[in-house]
Amino acid sequence: MFVGFDYGTSNCAMSFIHEGRAQLIPLYDNNAFVPSTLYALERAFIAELVATQLTDGDDKRAYAQSRAALLSQARAGKLEHDLESVREGIFFGAEAIEHYIAAPSDGYFIKSPKSFLGASGLRQQSVDFFEDVVAAMMLNVKNRAEQYLQKTITQVVIGRPVNFQGINAQESNQQAQSILAAAGKRIGFTHIEFLFEPLAAGFDFETRLTENKTVLVVDVGGGTTDCSMVLMGPQHSQQLDRAQDFLGHTGERVGGNDFDIQLAQKILMPHVGMLSPLKTGLPMPLMPFVNAMSINDIGAQTEFYDTKTGLLLERLARETLEPELLTRFINMREGKHNFAVVREAELGKIALSTQAQHRFPLDFIESNLAPECSATNYANASAQLLQKIAALIREATQQAGTHPDLVYITGGSAKSPLIRQVVRDLFGEEIAIVDGDHFGSVAAGLGVWAERVFA
Missing domain, CATH: 3.30.420.40 (ATPase, nucleotide binding domain)
Structure with a gap:
């Protein structure tokens, strides 16, 4: 059977042709969309989930050899968490977000992996990681769609942006599309085609033109x-x-992710010390705050959680004239709440599309912390x-x-x-x-x- 698969940055959806028209497949009850998020109790569980889908002997052996260390860790992780299957320790969509917010430090959480697929300078280890993450997320959608359709899906058209990245576009596009193709093949798609997403959106509209x-x-x-x-x-x-x-x-x-991040940086970060003056008269370094909110940038996240950043924040806490604000930022970093802050920025962005004011509940950082923003200020931040x-x-x-x-x-x-x-x-x-x-x-x-x- 053939389907269309929108493996999106924010949400995933799948469609099939029913009575001559494209119809979205319900994935969670009547909801056809699943947020592009994954939460695993152990990183290694993702690799083992993919390994269980491989049926070809040569492919299975090659995959097992390339992921040998992870598969060994997965076996140990199942014993530690008392699980019969790694499926019990991997969550997708809204469930993934709920598990992450409840315990941000306990598991492995990834949001919008599509944003990273075209990143420059990815080592093979990182490419392998994204192939596994994409395959696991695709598998969740495929399994749910097959359960609804009561048919096995083997042929798929997957959407892709015109450019995954703004720089080195050709190399970036080849890398990202190769990751998507490898992931799709590992979960059972035997025939894969790609189509530019804006053209796909137009084709749906075209069916209604007279x-x-x-x-x-x-x-x-x-x-x-x-x-x-x-x-x-x-x-x-x-x-x-x-x-x-x-x-x-x-x-x-x-x-949309960039609008969320921009809002978080310009509207929310000043409430956790980003623009606080220092005793030296010098401005507060911006990079830790920018990196914190850049959740779609691997390098920024690595630098934010690096030991050097921790030492910098300790020094700034002694030099700032508003230590109570920077304490909020340090608490956010220690609690790994930066994804949650951007999530609140996303919800606020949506709210400000229809209302003049919005308060952002950040009480997971500090009790009663709820910065306010107007639609006008949001527009200025997004200019x-x-x-x-x-x-x-x-x-x-x-x-x-x-x-x-x-x-x-x-x-x-x-x-x-x-x-x-x-x-x-x-x-x-x-x-x-x-x-x-x-x-x-x-x-x-x-x-x-x-x-x-x-x-």
Whole structure:
């Protein structure tokens, strides 16, 4: 059976064709989306879970050899935690978030691994790690989808951004796509195709067009923003080769996660000492605070939890004129609550899309700590990111050499009125803006394309 698989930065979803239309598959009761998060009691459990899926003798032996140390640790970990299977010690989606918040120091938590797949300079050990994490998360979705469909899924179209990273794009894209392909094969996908996510979102929309249009698809996801100018409509929809219909493509690693991080850095970090004056008259070093919130940057997280940062914070605690604020930051670091802070920033970002003020409950750092932010302040904090998105839209339009008949906005982060205003500022009021299924359009479009390539 074939499906479309949106392995997203923020959420994962899968679709299939039912009675001629793409339909999202319920994964958790009636919910078709699972947050892209994983929590394991032991890192090694992830490798053993993947190993159990391998059936080919040569592949299984090669994998066991490359992960020998981890598989040995997994056996010891099962005894330590009194588990019969590593499945009992791995959690996904909302369950993963709940376990992490309850015990941030006890297990291994990863959020939005897709953000890391194109990172420059990854060693083979890191590539192996991301292959395992992606495979485990894909397996969770695949198993739940197969349970719902009562069929085995072997063919899949997986969505990918135009560019996984802003620098060394070609090398980055090859690395990231190779990780996704290797992970998919290990869990039983025998035929894997890839499709740009903004095009997938557009294909879902195209099924509802009754006349030909030049459509600018603006897909603002959790990790990337992609823009595509595409010729769509009845004249184009049945063609398998759509190369001549794609007039322009741009994409960069700027998405919803970046808005969360920016909000956390600029609005929340001052409440834990980021801008506090020092007795020396020098400014407070910003890097520890920036690194703390950069949860999508491996290097930043490594540096934040490095011993040198701990020693720096001890010195700054003696030099700051506001020691009570820096104590909050030190407590956050010791409790490994930086992911939780960014999570509250994400929830606040969502709230500020529809309300003028929001309080951020940070009582896991200090009792009654609840900084407040206005929608205006949030917009100001996001200005640089919005400018990047505007530049991507302008570039896609320039590549196409024409203005769109309409703009189709999709992606979870595109629900923000700030994104809509960017489009209005660029094209004025005369061009129609159509909102897609912000979370489901990519998955649905991937299902549409899967039918065309596999049926």
